[in-house]
Amino acid sequence: MISFVGAGPGAADLLTVRAVDRLRNADVVVWAGSLVAPEALEHCRDDAVIHDSRAMTLEEVCDVFAAHPNAAIVRLHSGDPTIFGAIGEQIAWCVAHDRAFEVVPGVSSFTAAAAAAGCELTLPGVAQSVILTRLAVGTAASVPERETVRAFAAAGATMALFLSVRHVELLVDELLADGSGYEPATPVLVASRVSRADEQLLTTSIGELAATVTRAGLTDTTMILVGPALAAAGGRRSHVYDPAYGTRFRPDASRGGEAPTVSTGPTVSADPVGEGPR
Numbered sequence: 001m002i003s004f005v006g007a008g009p010g011a012a013d014l015l016t017v018r019a020v021d022r023l024r025n026a027d028v029v030v031w032a033g034s035l036v037a038p039e040a041l042e043h044c045r046d047d048a049v050i051h052d053s054r055a056m057t058l059e060e061v062c063d064v065f066a067a068h069p070n071a072a073i074v075r076l077h078s079g080d081p082t083i084f085g086a087i088g089e090q091i092a093w094c095v096a097h098d099r100a101f102e103v104v105p106g107v108s109s110f111t112a113a114a115a116a117a118g119c120e121l122t123l124p125g126v127a128q129s130v131i132l133t134r135l136a137v138g139t140a141a142s143v144p145e146r147e148t149v150r151a152f153a154a155a156g157a158t159m160a161l162f163l164s165v166r167h168v169e170l171l172v173d174e175l176l177a178d179g180s181g182y183e184p185a186t187p188v189l190v191a192s193r194v195s196r197a198d199e200q201l202l203t204t205s206i207g208e209l210a211a212t213v214t215r216a217g218l219t220d221t222t223m224i225l226v227g228p229a230l231a232a233a234g235g236r237r238s239h240v241y242d243p244a245y246g247t248r249f250r251p252d253a254s255r256g257g258e259a260p261t262v263s264t265g266p267t268v269s270a271d272p273v274g275e276g277p278r
């Protein structure tokens with residue numbers, strides 16, 4: 001089995017229980033040494049064969065997979081492996097070579113950054129969407145033309161920017177381009193090396209973003225969260241904990257304490273999964 005495992009943002013206790021289990025049982029580990037905190041490897045057995053992929057090509061990584069046809073292999077990626085993890089091409093190799101694989105999710109840097117700052121990314125009445133994206137720089141050819149930061153900025157929603165801190169001036173231009181739903185005063189959280197010993201959390205605005213990043217000397221491993229929700233307080237309260245709004249688990253006051261049920265039909269504000277409308 002080849003397990004594509006999310007290592008989380010860095011803190012040892014932000015590895016999932018399943019990730020630790022896969023690391024403990026691994027015969028072979030290929031880890032992204034440029035991004036994953038080395039503490040994650042402390043869970044590995046002494047006899048596990050460890051490869052650092054930072055200087056390897058996809059072909060070399062797949063050669064390791066091929067050399068161990070019956071081993072328990074962990075391919076360790078930072079954060080959640082399904083986000084900018086380059087696992088798609090490795091999964092394609094597994095499918096082409098009839099190798100069993102699984103994906104073990106991890107705590108992504110964008111949720112870790114929001115948690116560290118103590119804020120909600122989806123504040124009712126303020127922002128109900130989170131755009132996960134990156135600037136079209138570096139490996140710009142990977143970014144489809146319709147997915148520019150300026151195109152997404154029109155929504156004015158919460159935006160999580162990966163892989164973009166090195167080009168912060170261009171980022172500001174894109175965030176404030178014509179038609180943007182943001183303004184220079186829109187709040188920004190700059191979260192560097194979240195959950196690690198040298199974590200830095202800087203609150204700023206789009207207008208001050210370039211100066212903030214330059215002053216702090218940030219060039220890598222930085223998450224940039226943008227949007228009005230980052231101002232935290234001031235949004236509308238959630239329907240889900242409002243006494244006037246009933247859910248499957250709690251009656252609303254106007255119904256005299258009678259709990260709506262899923263079977264009462266669509267006119268009742270029943271929430272079949274207990275999580276909806278906010």
Ligand SMILES: C[S@@+](CC[C@H](N)C(=O)[O-])C[C@H]1O[C@@H](n2cnc3c(N)ncnc32)[C@H](O)[C@@H]1O
Nearest residue numbers: 009079080084108109162163193194221222223
């Ligand atoms: C190749 S992407 C991998 C993203 C990862 N899969 C995730 O879910 O967080 C690397 C980018 O993720 C962000 N990142 C990863 N770990 C981070 C951390 N501990 N603190 C801040 N940003 C981080 C940075 O934007 C970095 O440039």
